[in-house]
Amino acid sequence: MNIDTRIILVNTTLPANIGSAARAMKTMGLTELVLVAPKLFPHFDASALASGASSVLTNARVVDTLEQAIADCQLVFGASARSRTIGLPQVDARTAGMAAYAQQQANAKVAFVFGREDRGLSNEELQLCHSHVFIPTDSEYGVLNVAAAVQVIAYEVRMAHLQQQGATENTMPVQLVPWDEELVSSEDMAQFYAHWQQTLEAVDFLDPDNPRQIMTRLKRLFGRTRLDRPEYNLLRGFCKRVLAMANGQNQRSM
Amino acid sequence: MNIDTRIILVNTTLPANIGSAARAMKTMGLTELVLVAPKLFPHFDASALASGASSVLTNARVVDTLEQAIADCQLVFGASARSRTIGLPQVDARTAGMAAYAQQQANAKVAFVFGREDRGLSNEELQLCHSHVFIPTDSEYGVLNVAAAVQVIAYEVRMAHLQQQGATENTMPVQLVPWDEELVSSEDMAQFYAHWQQTLEAVDFLDPDNPRQIMTRLKRLFGRTRLDRPEYNLLRGFCKRVLAMANGQNQRSM
Incomplete structure (x- = not known):
């Protein structure tokens, strides 16, 4: 199942993180990566960390600005830490995943934007987004690696797709695993x-x-x-x- | 919120993955890491990738066998790809997170076990687990990096905790009934x-x-x-x- 959600990485410093993000995306069925002014790309580290997801890197689009990356999008989520003084609507990753699914059903193009390793997204960049998405981290230490954040968001987008698809067939997927042997009476x-x-x-x-x-x-x-x-x-x-x-x-x- | 769920990594080859897993844990409030016969530990790469989660590494316990790592546990999930010929009950990450929460409320010790980078867990190791947990990955490419898998599982464990705490009233605590007798280890x-x-x-x-x-x-x-x-x-x-x-x-x- 190819999921048509775009992942955008802004000004990434380490090519390894780009590779890990590509792998994280592909495990969840996301394939569309846009890189805004990456420091080093293409790069051996990116390819090495992408592992079986090299096609995501090959097809990645490199642009100069975030405006270019989101030009054709109808819904843009900016990843940010939980609280910002300049508040935009904030949703958690699960809610954002469900919103992404719903919007895509309505043929809207959805993107998630992830910032620099050290400073995240600037206020100007966050203002280009329609909504902010946060991952509910621990208050003591809340700094996810950028590829780990991509993994969680891509996972939630995929889970929203799977749940909606399952729900169409009136199934209750929880806990009932198929068993490989006949159960006795x-x-x-x-x-x-x-x-x-x-x-x-x-x-x-x-x-x-x-x-x-x-x-x-x-x-x-x-x-x-x-x-x-x-x-x-x-x-x-x-x-x-x-x-x-x-x-x-x-x-x-x- | 410190979450009392143990993460166990078996035979990890790359110290960087241990460090990344520690970071993934700590962002979600999990701090208890057990390493079964790691190839290289302690190691600079582990510390570098752990970033602000070095305390998780410092407190990590190193043991020789998986049996030792789970000796005091009442519920052990083994991470595995979705299908195995010898099937144990398989649950997805979300269900496992909720089960972990419910069991911990009943004072059971819960652990999640993650295998080698190249081959995962052996059948013998999987048999030591009560249940297998899978992350619903794409059929085309489903191989999460081990730290990414830890990130998703730890995230789901945390989400289950947050949801239960948020919804103090009128909640349905998911399928696992409290048990009236001590469960064995x-x-x-x-x-x-x-x-x-x-x-x-x-x-x-x-x-x-x-x-x-x-x-x-x-x-x-x-x-x-x-x-x-x-x-x-x-x-x-x-x-x-x-x-x-x-x-x-x-x-x-x-």
């Missing part, structure tokens, strides 16, 4: 517990004062686990083996 | 598996053609279940009983 489990009880009795492992306590615990345990077929067969095979041994021993001691 | 589970293996051998229940297959299945089963203390004691008591019987029988047949 409640009927299977009834036999399973009967088999265990028989086994526990055979090896004298039921508490005489409270014989049902142990079965209750086992039911709680395996009930929340949901056994698949191989696990089920394994545990029943084990019970069978223990039972056979216990019966053999009982015969011998008779 | 990874160290407990290592002893548990050793005990089971001994028991299975004593009753001749290991497949001679593939002796590790059964243990792999059991680890997958109990790994996703997460045993509480009474269940743990029950199953160990049962193993003890079966073992005693098997040994008694063996003596008798001698």
